[in-house]
Amino acid sequence: MKTKVGIIQFPGTNCEYDTQNAFAALGCETQILWHKEDSIPEGTDLLVVAGGFSYGDYLRSGAIAKMSPIMKAVKEYAANGGKVLGICNGFQVLTECGLLPGALKRNEGLHFISRHHHLKVVTNNNTFLKKCAVNDVVNIPIAHHDGNFYIDAQGLKELYANDQVLLHYTDESGNISSPNGSVDSIAGICNVTKNVFGLMPHPERAMESLLGSSDGRHMLEGFLSA
Amino acid sequence: MKAIVNVFLKNGVLDSQGKAVEHALSSHGYGTVSDVRVGKQIIIEMNESDAVSAKAKVAQMCEDLLANTVIEDYEIEIQA
Numbered sequence: 001m002k003t004k005v006g007i008i009q010f011p012g013t014n015c016e017y018d019t020q021n022a023f024a025a026l027g028c029e030t031q032i033l034w035h036k037e038d039s040i041p042e043g044t045d046l047l048v049v050a051g052g053f054s055y056g057d058y059l060r061s062g063a064i065a066k067m068s069p070i071m072k073a074v075k076e077y078a079a080n081g082g083k084v085l086g087i088c089n090g091f092q093v094l095t096e097c098g099l100l101p102g103a104l105k106r107n108e109g110l111h112f113i114s115r116h117h118h119l120k121v122v123t124n125n126n127t128f129l130k131k132c133a134v135n136d137v138v139n140i141p142i143a144h145h146d147g148n149f150y151i152d153a154q155g156l157k158e159l160y161a162n163d164q165v166l167l168h169y170t171d172e173s174g175n176i177s178s179p180n181g182s183v184d185s186i187a188g189i190c191n192v193t194k195n196v197f198g199l200m201p202h203p204e205r206a207m208e209s210l211l212g213s214s215d216g217r218h219m220l221e222g223f224l225s226a
Numbered sequence: 227m228k229a230i231v232n233v234f235l236k237n238g239v240l241d242s243q244g245k246a247v248e249h250a251l252s253s254h255g256y257g258t259v260s261d262v263r264v265g266k267q268i269i270i271e272m273n274e275s276d277a278v279s280a281k282a283k284v285a286q287m288c289e290d291l292l293a294n295t296v297i298e299d300y301e302i303e304i305q306a
Contacts, residue, residue: 060294067291096294103296105235108242150239150297181242 002029003225006044008074008090010035010065015051015087015204022204022220023048035068040076046083046223047074049090051143051202061104061146062092071097083127083223084196088144091188091198100191100198101159102151107144108181114143116212117179119187119201120170123163126194130222137174138215140201142187147200149182149189156183164190167199227274228305229284233293234265268292277304 005023009016009032020030031041040047054065065071071093078084078099086094094100107113121129121136132138151159159165166188171177178185180200188199203216235241241263248262270287274280284302293300 059291063291063294095296101296103294105239105297106242108240110242110246148242181240 001225002027003045003223004028004041004043005030005046005048005223006033006040007031007048007050008033008035008070009050010052010054010068010093012054012056013050013052013089015089015202018202019048019050019087019204022207022216025207026217026220026224028224033070035065035070038069038073040070040073040082044077044082045225046085047077049074049084049086049093051088051090054089054093057089057146060092060096062089062094062096065089065093066097075099078191078196081193081195085128085223086196086198087202087204088147088200091200092146094196094198099196100189101155102149102183102189104144104146104200105148105150105181106146107148107179112143112145113147113179115141117142117201118170118172118174118177119167120174122165122168125163126166126190126197126222128190128197128222129166129219131218132222135174137170137172138219139172139206139213140203140215140219141205141212142179142201144180144200147180147182149186149200151183159186159189162192164192164194166190166197167201227272227277227280229270229272229280230303230305231268231270231284231288231292232265232301232303233268233288233298234263234300235297236299239297277306280304
């Protein structure tokens with residue numbers, strides 16, 4: 001059966017069609033869900049909170065989006081074990097609404113960063129990265145101004161203890177190298193129950209080697225129904 | 227009634243913008259500058275007559291939306 005993917009769109013979201021294209025290329029059935037909807041379509045296997053600049057990043061990235069009607073439904077969906085993936089601005093929305101721990105601050109160097117970056121897979125003991133090998137180094141684009149992941153020392157300890165740290169920023173050889181000042185060079189995390197995932201890099205923009213990298217395929221393939 | 231909300235990064239959370247401004251001021255000859263913090267101010271006009279109740283509502287707004295309490299602190303001043 002085709003995996004059914006719902007992609008959430010706020011005013012200012014701009015990666016929804018790339019995301020749709022990526023999952024369609026993997027054979028999924030996709031549907032864009034406008035933020036004014038108050039329910040998630042029946043049979044949805046994965047919800048993606050896509051990247052972009054919801055509400056112009058006003059106040060804080062992701063802050064106003066968390067007040068949108070659909071977010072109540074997203075929370076219920078996640079509470080019932082539904083899988084949710086937040087990419088870039090989607091990651092910011094998921095931390096703002098409390099589905100993921102920590103917060104995303106302004107990049108340490110204050111610049112907007114848009115380029116390919118290497119990431120190392122920290123764990124594959126979850127749906128998202130199960131098709132990747134631990135310590136795999138992947139080449140994925142990043143494009144953000146507020147990607148500086150922050151969590152306090154106790155929170156960081158818990159992330160590692162529960163195997164919630166998914167990806168580290170590294171160089172090509174897999175040595176830690178953070179572009180934005182993130183605590184422990186963390187690029188992506190999941191929640192304790194491992195059904196809500198967030199990352200700043202854009203796997204949906206790494207689907208074709210012709211366009212620089214196809215390493216995003218392996219990552220997103222984790223969500224396909226067996 | 228007017229509420230003035232100041233939101234700042236918590237102590238211990240690196241304020242990169244504050245550091246950049248501090249560096250710019252120091253390098254422009256303002257040698258006595260020892261620390262700069264950059265925050266934001268949100269001014270809210272409210273149809274409220276009771277300052278205590280107004281402050282309580284604004285505090286709830288801060289918790290819900292205006293501040294991200296994982297990284298930020300807020301201060302509220304109510305003006306008649």
